[in-house]
Amino acid sequence: MTTDTNTDTSPEVAQADAEAREADDLLAALEERVRDGDDKITPQQLTEQRELGHFARLRAEAARRKAERAAERAAEEERQQHHRQALALLADQGDPQRLTEAYRAALTAIVEFLAVSDGFDDAVSEAVALLKKAQAPQARGEEYGTPKAPAWVDDHGHQLVAFGREDMRAANGAGNRLAVLLEDADTARRKQNRAEGRDAARGVRTSQSAPAFMNAPITDQARGARHGLRPRLDQLAAAEGGEAA
Numbered sequence: 075m076t077t078d079t080n081t082d083t084s085p086e087v088a089q090a091d092a093e094a095r096e097a098d099d100l101l102a103a104l105e106e107r108v109r110d111g112d113d114k115i116t117p118q119q120l121t122e123q124r125e126l127g128h129f130a131r132l133r134a135e136a137a138r139r140k141a142e143r144a145a146e147r148a149a150e151e152e153r154q155q156h157h158r159q160a161l162a163l164l165a166d167q168g169d170p171q172r173l174t175e176a177y178r179a180a181l182t183a184i185v186e187f188l189a190v191s192d193g194f195d196d197a198v199s200e201a202v203a204l205l206k207k208a209q210a211p212q213a214r215g216e217e218y219g220t221p222k223a224p225a226w227v228d229d230h231g232h233q234l235v236a237f238g239r240e241d242m243r244a245a246n247g248a249g250n251r252l253a254v255l256l257e258d259a260d261t262a263r264r265k266q267n268r269a270e271g272r273d274a275a276r277g278v279r280t281s282q283s284a285p286a287f288m289n290a291p292i293t294d295q296a297r298g299a300r301h302g303l304r305p306r307l308d309q310l311a312a313a314e315g316g317e318a319a
Contacts, residue, residue, distance in 0.1 A: 084141040090134035097127035187255070188248045195233075195245035202226045202233045218242075246303050254303065 101123045108115050205226040213225035218236040227234040234244040260277035267276055 084137070084144075087134070087137045087141050090130070090137035094127065094130040094134040097123070097130040101127050184252075184255075188252070191248035191251050194243075195247065198235055198243045198245040199233050201235050201243070202228050205235065244303065251303060 101120070104115055104120055104123055108120070205224065206228070210223065211225045213227050213234070213236045218225060218239045221237045221241070225236045227236070232244070234242055236242045256278075264275070264277045267273055
């Protein structure tokens, strides 16, 4: 098993290598003295020093192997720790059941939102028809009606009842409201990421190969529909949260 750990930095290995080099240096010095004619050096001394050098190199190799085995054990323990951490993360945050339950709850809420949205539009459309029958005035230019005498608009499918400039009911369609809802969810997620110290540029995530979540056409539809909604969903949300619209 190979590891990336540099066992040569081990103190034990460094000490054993130093002892082996010292033994080799001593043998080389003795041999050089013999070459220079020193007759006091005996074959026995050379043999003993050569054996000491060989033994020192064996000890250095033993220290290196011991360090390598220790590094392999440490690396294996680190791998096992990563493995345990991965399983713990999956058990805590990667439970498919939690995701399934959250998905079902969101789906139920969105389906309910769409049903309420369709009911709202149907009510506005029916109210416009009734106001037309009642010969109520049609809103034109700056004429927005009053709470007691609302005006109405029915222009190529755009139906609106105005009780005044600030109080209108428009049948904008569930699709437009849903686009605004999705864009607001993306914005809210970015704010949450920023507050939690994460990448604030990331809103609703997509796969790496997919375009950003709020790319056209959803963004274009949301931006085109946002300020035309009556009532304004973002203003309603701000009022619910006690914030300024």
